Amino acid sequence: MNLTLKVWRQKNSQSEGYFETHQLTGISPDMSFLEMFDVLNEKLVEENKEPVAFDHDCREGICGMCSMYINGRPHGPLEGVTTCQLHMRSFSDGDTIVVEPWRATAFPVIKDLVVERSSFDRIIAAGGFVSVNTGNAQDANNIPIPKDDADDAFAAAACIGCGACVAACKNASAMLFVSAKVSQLALLPQGQAERTIRAEKMVAQMDEEGFGSCTNTGACSAECPKEISLENIARLNREYLGAKLSSKSV
Amino acid sequence: MSWLTQTLTSSIGKKVLMSLTGLFLCLFLVVHLIGNLQLFKDDGGYAFNTYAVTMTTFTPVKIISYLNYFFILFHAFWGIYLEVRNRKARNVKYNLIRNQSTWSSRNMALLGTILLVYIVVHMGDFWYKFHNEPLPYVQYTEMLSTGEVFSQVMPAGYTQDVKQVEFVNSDEGTRTVIVKDLYQTVSVAFQNFLLSFFYLLGMVAVGFHLYHGFQSAFQTLGINHPKYSPFIKAVGIWVFAFIIPAAFAAMPLYFYFKQF
Known part of the structure; x- marks a missing residue:
């Protein structure tokens, strides 16, 4: 395959970015999108040029590191797929592919296609955890959990925190991410101890990080590589409003 | 900050205010439509004109109508404020966007601004004249x-x-x-092509605004359930985005074509 790649280059968070165009020849349709970038970078290194910086880690769709905004969509044209699991067979010979970093005030560009996503870490640190007693592990199946709740919690827990929801949202809102993280714990007995304070603190941290607010467009869920449902956002709204009404912190 | 202001100024609380005022305005639209359907009665405007008097003199109705004006202004300006804030959440724009959401949902602020202009013109046409001019x-x-x-x-x-x-x-x-004789004022006003056309555009804007707005209001309040959400979505699309705007749009059309 022969491709034209328009890729965002930016030296650091302070400098102005620009698009750089590269012609790639002999790309195998069986390569993953990131392997195509590896080919580009090897070519750039051989030409004594700076390779394109991009985030990646597991390359099997579970770590949430890869983050490319490909042809106007986070993680490219396929549904329910991360950039690393996207293959060049999803494109046609002669295509021009535009690759940009996630764009959000709360996700500043560090270099080229790499963005700073520690705002997500701070939201998790604010309340996305459960307190666990030390000591012997409990017997398995000791706590009865309805199957529906377990399924919903599992579906929410599939969120890999890649930030595609923020990248897709016209308001750069992090509601789908936060709602998945609140839901996975709110649905299970283990998450009840910090249930109200969790919703309050995680939303407060989300607002502080400068994400936009949710206008229910649904673009987040449509682009989510783990297909996290909008039901989670409704649940977060319930959790948050319920927490504000019932918690004793004035 | 008290817990209440903290709640209402959080990103979720701000949306709840949009949702509640929006739903109130949806309810108003239903009442407004039922009242205005009397324009189609062939009684020389008897039912409509006496209804107009009741709506502007009966104290409980007056209280609700002033509350309604306040909610319209609040919903409009709070919405613009939220839109400005949301735009700041993306300081560098994308070069290419292929958004997987409905056009309505992405253009609520634009549609809302059109509606604000529409409401000002609409109230100038009839409300202001009824209250202040020697009809x-x-x-x-x-x-x-x-x-x-x-x-x-x-x-x-x-x-x-x-x-x-x-x-x-x-x-x-x-x-x-x-x-x-407000009925006469209405029927004469809609004989003007431009004004009738403007009203039609206003109703198209209402339709698109509510296509997203009605169901979105419930989602914001945390109501998303496999039993009720399909019903809420159907009501939003068929009743609020289609039937109600179409029934309102029939009024200028009726008077415009009646003159020939």
Whole structure:
């Protein structure tokens, strides 16, 4: 395959970015999108040029590191797929592919296609955890959990925190991410101890990080590589409003 | 900051205010439509004109209407404020966007701004004139035995201190009502092509605004359930985005084509 790649280059968070165009020849349709970038970078290194910086880690769709905004969509044209699991067979010979970093005030560009996503870490640190007693592990199946709740919690827990929801949202809102993280714990007995304070603190941290607010467009869920449902956002709204009404912190 | 202001100024709380005021305005739209359907009654405007008097004199209705004006302004300006804030959440724009959401959902602020302009023009056309201008008066005589109504335009220059003069003549078995002829004002206004067209555009904007807005309001309140959400979505699309705007749009169309 022969491709034209328009890729965002930016030296650091302070400098102005620009698009750089590269012609790639002999790309195998069986390569993953990131392997195509590896080919580009090897070519750039051989030409004594700076390779394109991009985030990646597991390359099997579970770590949430890869983050490319490909042809106007986070993680490219396929549904329910991360950039690393996207293959060049999803494109046609002669295509021009535009690759940009996630764009959000709360996700500043560090270099080229790499963005700073520690705002997500701070939201998790604010309340996305459960307190666990030390000591012997409990017997398995000791706590009865309805199957529906377990399924919903599992579906929410599939969120890999890649930030595609923020990248897709016209308001750069992090509601789908936060709602998945609140839901996975709110649905299970283990998450009840910090249930109200969790919703309050995680939303407060989300607002502080400068994400936009949710206008229910649904673009987040449509682009989510783990297909996290909008039901989670409704649940977060319930959790948050319920927490504000019932918690004793004035 | 108290917990209440903290809640209402959080990103979720701000949306709840949009949701609640929006749903109130949806309810208003239903009531407004039911009242205005009286324009289609072929009674020389008797039902509509007396209804207009009730709506502007009955105290509970007046209280609700002023609350309604406040909610319209609040919903509009709070919405613009939220849109500005949300735009700041993406300081560098994308070069290419292929968004997987509906056009309505992405353009609520644009549609809302069109609607604000529409509401200002609409209130200037009828509300302001009804309250502040010397509209012609009309006299209706109703035969109490048969229910037949005869209308007669009052002579130019006639005026009265109250909005509605009403007396019953038991000898003749008639009830006479004299009111401002808002019906006539409406029917003359819609004979103008540009104004009718503007009203049609306004209704298209309402349709698109509510196509997303109605169901979105419930999602914001945390109502998303496999049993009820399909119903809420259907009501949002069919009733609020289609039937109600179409019924309102029929009014300018009716009066525009009636003149020929």
